[in-house]
Amino acid sequence: MTISRRSLLLVAPPAIVAMACAPSASRSTVNVRDHGAVGDGSRDDSAAITAAVAALTSGGVLHFPAGSYRFAQAHPRSGAAVCIAGLSDVDVNFEPGAELVMDNVDPRTATGTSHGVLVRGPATNVSLRNVEVRWARSTKRSMGDGVRIVGYAVDGGGVPNGWSGSPAPVSGVSLSGCVIRSAPQAGVVMLGVSDITVSDLRVEGTQADGLHFNACRRAKVSGHVAVDNGDDGLALVTYFSDQPSFDPAAETFAFPELTDWSNADFAIENVTVSGGRANGIRVAGAQRVDVNGLTVSDKQYGAAVMVDSATSGYDVAWDYLSTRGLSVHGLTADDCETGIHVLARPPVDADPRFSDFSVDVGDARLRRCTNWAVRVESLSSQRVTGVTLGTCTVDSTSAAGGNGGVGLAGTSDVHMDHVTVAHSQAVTLFSAQNTSRLTVGDLELTVTNPDAAANPMPCARFESTAGVIDALALRWPAAPQSWQPMTVDEPTDCNPDSSALAVKALTVEPAEFANRAVTC
Template identity: 50%
Template sequence: MRISRRTLLAGAGAAAAAAVVLPGGQQGRAVLDVRRFGARGDGVTDDARAIQTAVAALRPHSTLYFPTGSYRFARHRPAGDAAVVIAGLSDVAVEFGPGAELLMDNLDSTSGTGAGHGLLVHGPASRIALRNIRIRWAGNARRSFGDGIRVLGGPTVAAPPRGWPGPVTGVTLTDCVVQGCPQAGVIMMGVSDIAVSGLRVTGTRADGLHFNACRRARIQDYRAVDTGDDGLALVTYFSPDPAFDADSATFSFPALTDWSNTDFTVADVRVTGGKANGVRMAGAHRVAVTGLAVDGVRSGAAVMVDSAAPGADAGWNYVASRGVRLDDVAASHCDMGIHLLARPGESGDRRFTDFDVAVSDVTLDECDNWSVRAESLTDRQIRGLQVANCRISSSSTTGGNGGLGIGSARDISLADVSIRHTKSVRAFDTVNTGGLKVDRLSVNQP
């Protein structure tokens, strides 16, 4: 009987699994140590072949393990578009030992564009555990192809359109780090039952942590620094019928559904710097955020909740978010603090104007423009913002604003809001506003 080198290596790795002791003590799981498949982990050798050979040996109830070392991956446009591809598998884990990292060194040498993701999970798959993963890009990437961790599933819908990917459920990310990737740090699309804890993302060229058409997620202890777009984004797109765009790998629906980034619990999030918003929600449904701190977002808002109807000239379309609750929010040195923004169409379709957003226990310091802003970009009024126990302090005169502004809106509720501004600006301004409820509003100039 002839045995190929690949089969021999896989067998050797599996046979040696008993000798590997994971920090988590995963009893009864086959452990595939990438060094047993030929990986050097010296930061110089191209370990692409060894890594992908180890990945090919993954089976249900097994763990891909990277011991201490820097594993350089230099293959341009690898098979499956990622260094590590988990497709059609369940009950598998990827774990990095102390000091281990995956060094993505496959940028185009001329353009600096990316040529693959770090880790890709593709449905159908379930019960995927990613622990202590460190993925770092070598060199200065341009915004292009290549997420740190990418998970692509498919929402459960009746008669899914052709090309709709298979489902992914039960994904956990624990204490993972992504640095300098050409696109998003972590992105999940069409995934359910998610747990993210201890994630650290730095210097991405797109969002730090992005969700599209997901459900039932818990995010805790997340830190994003200097992302190229939003620190945390929950975005589900609009289309007249459920659709999947294969080119962008995004899902869209005609209204809020149980897959519209629904039933999210977010706690203890810190966003520092970045080129867009701290947290952005578009087409989100039943989201609770507690303990959010955003500092130094200069081109967006600490929290942006927005909609865009077809014809609104926004590029993408999304319905208004509902069931959004934010508690214990602090923003400092941002362009804007809390921004509720609608881009309604001419039809006045209430799917794009009727929000349900409640914000409480808010501290907004030194926001350059409006600290709180609710507005429609047309005369079609938006509705559905509640702000309670909000403290605003600013000295900026950008745009002549500095406090709280409401434009083309109704059914806005303000309770116990104080504005302290050191300059003569429009600290409180309303235009085309109806149904405004104010309980204790104070404006002070020291």
């Protein structure tokens, strides 16, 4: 059986019936030890935890004192060790030193059999404080998120195709000081949830994403750390379909246009991602997202920042629209395959929903990228548009892939303020192909290799490219006599309204090579 990445990431538990939610007269606390939990890490506390959760009512607190609470029941009916369904004004509190140990992996298949904590609507004001969930055994990528919260991404109007049952909205969710380790799937997943606060979340060694949002809105994320995850450290992904829909198997929402539920109005700050596969942060089909302070390291199989769109027929099995209103400031990426990647997979027939982005990276420092440091590209004849790069500093040593430089392919309306690339190899540091309306303020390209190369590449290459570069500096102090600083496949033109490339001011060092670079 073939399982798509989306279905595998977001595989759903069995359907559960919402619990009655009569408000309590006063705030009551349900202590898992009062229901027989021992918390010694050895005895099975599954029955006691289930009983404690069953005693929880709206307005109450579920409390875990210090200890290791082993949950060994495989395939629980609720789909999780702690399942909160149809309750509001609920807190789940873990004392310092308390952890939920998931020991219900199927030993025959090494696959997970439930989530750690599951919240289902209708619900408002649900808080998880200092919740720690750890899987006791290593697993394949399979069933089991540390925390999973499923709501309803609709405001009035029609019911999405595929949704059954009554609307079940979830809003006012808060996670603070939580830790998830070794989950078979993601650390934390939220789907169709609004008014979210996530602070000081740490996710380690999960098989899928660290923190994943689908069709959510109005969220603040502060202080998220993802370490050695099997997929993206942070993902904001809302899928595309011809009409609003809900996939009951994957529990995912999809829309034909960007909406206020398309992971909209997110404020994200102080995110650190290290190691693992895929990307540091992935944004697809989202809008109005601000990211401030992002550090990504050792992502050798993806990008520090991936922003992409997709239609069927390419290398992916799911569709999503281009992102609008994404702002990233304070990016540092070290030892990643790619630093910043904006990738459009639009249909051949023009459809701006899949090609017109609005992405602004304010300042970035990208070091030792093994492929591209910055890559903006379209995989069809429809060009990708709307990418702005402010101040970007690139330090690279790569001689493979994109060579650690900046590459544009099939783009339009890309703007760069100040880009500096220093490279230890005599490779192409800036490449533009099939690009129109390119504007660059200041571009500095330097080869630092003190030794002459046998077959040096030009620092800059322009092919079928039109636009304006205000100032371009090409430097290689140790350049051999065979070096050509840059190549242009058609004449440059000082008229910025023409179909050629205008370079207003060119500096070449050593100066003796200046006559080999075409300029105005």
